[in-house]
Amino acid sequence: xxxxxQKPSRDICQRGTSLTIQCQVDSQVTMMFWYRQQPGQSLTLxxxxxxxxxxxxxxxxxxxxxxxxxxxxxxxxLTVSNMSPEDxxxxxxxxxxxxxxxxxxxxxxxxxxxx
Amino acid sequence: AxxxxxxxxxxxxxxxxxxxxxxxxxxxxxxxxxxYVQYPNQGLQLxxxxxxxxxxxxxxNGFEDEFNKSQTSFHLRKPSVHISDTAEYFCAVSGTSGxxxxxxxxxxxxxxxx
Numbered sequence: 001x002x003x004x005x006q007k008p009s010r011d012i013c014q015r016g017t018s019l020t021i022q023c024q025v026d027s028q029v030t031m032m033f034w035y036r037q038q039p040g041q042s043l044t045l046x047x048x049x050x051x052x053x054x055x056x057x058x059x060x061x062x063x064x065x066x067x068x069x070x071x072x073x074x075x076x077x078l079t080v081s082n083m084s085p086e087d088x089x090x091x092x093x094x095x096x097x098x099x100x101x102x103x104x105x106x107x108x109x110x111x112x113x114x115x
Numbered sequence: 116a117x118x119x120x121x122x123x124x125x126x127x128x129x130x131x132x133x134x135x136x137x138x139x140x141x142x143x144x145x146x147x148x149x150x151y152v153q154y155p156n157q158g159l160q161l162x163x164x165x166x167x168x169x170x171x172x173x174x175x176n177g178f179e180d181e182f183n184k185s186q187t188s189f190h191l192r193k194p195s196v197h198i199s200d201t202a203e204y205f206c207a208v209s210g211t212s213g214x215x216x217x218x219x220x221x222x223x224x225x226x227x228x229x
Contacts (some may be wrong), residue, residue: 004158042205042219054222092158094217103149104209104217108158 002027002067006107015085018086020079021110023093028073030097034066037090037109046091049076083114116129117142117208121220128196129228134221136191146208148182148189149217150174153203162204163190176200201227 001077003026013019032049047068055068070076080087083110093107122137140146150160163174165228170182178193191208206220 006158042221043217044219045216103161103164105161106151107160111156 002015002029002095002105004093004095004105004107005030006110008110009108013112015084015114017083018079018081019083019112020077021091021093021112023076023107025074025095028042029095030073031095032070032076033094033096033104034068034076034078035092035094035106037092039088043092046078047079079114083112085114088112088114116208117144119206119208119218121206121221121223124133124221125224125226127226127228130198131195133149133194134192134196134200134225136192136204136206136225138189138220140187140189140196140206140208141212142187142208145211147211148180149207150178150180150189150191151205151207151210151219153205153222155202159205162191177183196225196227198227198229200225 002100005024007022027029034050035043036044037043037071045058046061049055049068049070051070051073065081067079090109092109095106096104118141120139128134149164150162152162153159162178163172163180165172165182172180177189180189180191182189204223204225207217209217
């Protein structure tokens with residue numbers, strides 16, 4: 001298993017500002033993902049964070065709004081840019097190893113409220 | 116393409132009673148199946164997973180599941196629930212090859228009553 005630390009755990013931000021969320025894993029992992037969980041809804045994949053290259057975004061998500069970095073195999077950041085109240089969600093980091101008989105592990109999430 | 120449907124948004128049940136949380140899926144490819152639990156203000160924790168083999172899967176905290184391939188269902192069961200089982204439960208699928216994306220259901224809120 002893996003210990004995944006997300007920072008901050010929660011934040012309240014003004015609209016128009018940006019917030020960077022950090023995800024730190026205690027061991028090297030192959031795959032890192034960022035999910036969004038809007039209030040009362042399920043998880044939606046935002047993007048796959050690729051080490052050393054640009055992230056792969058899902059339909060409906062763009063790099064200008066959600067820039068992602070992954071400088072090494074244990075760390076990634078997600079920035080929520082030019083925030084609006086609609087961005088109020090829980091953002092979760094997830095990791096998985098390339099061996100396919102394992103499962104995804106999740107951080108505790110960042111609860112973001114935009115006012 | 117894959118999709119996951121959790122048939123109940125909320126399930127109230129009395130303590131020590133049995134519970135079943137229902138999950139159906141559709142997929143054009145082989146999938147792995149997962150149940151995750153989310154306690155208040157926490158991330159997701161794996162309850163159990165079905166990769167292959169026996170269709171009866173036992174997970175943590177006394178939960179179990181039976182995979183029914185013909186009906187494409189993966190219902191979560193527990194013979195006797197506890198107050199501490201109150202949480203949100205998510206069913207998810209992931210393809211056995213290709214990308215590592217997880218498709219999640221909309222979640223079922225289990226509320227255990229004293």
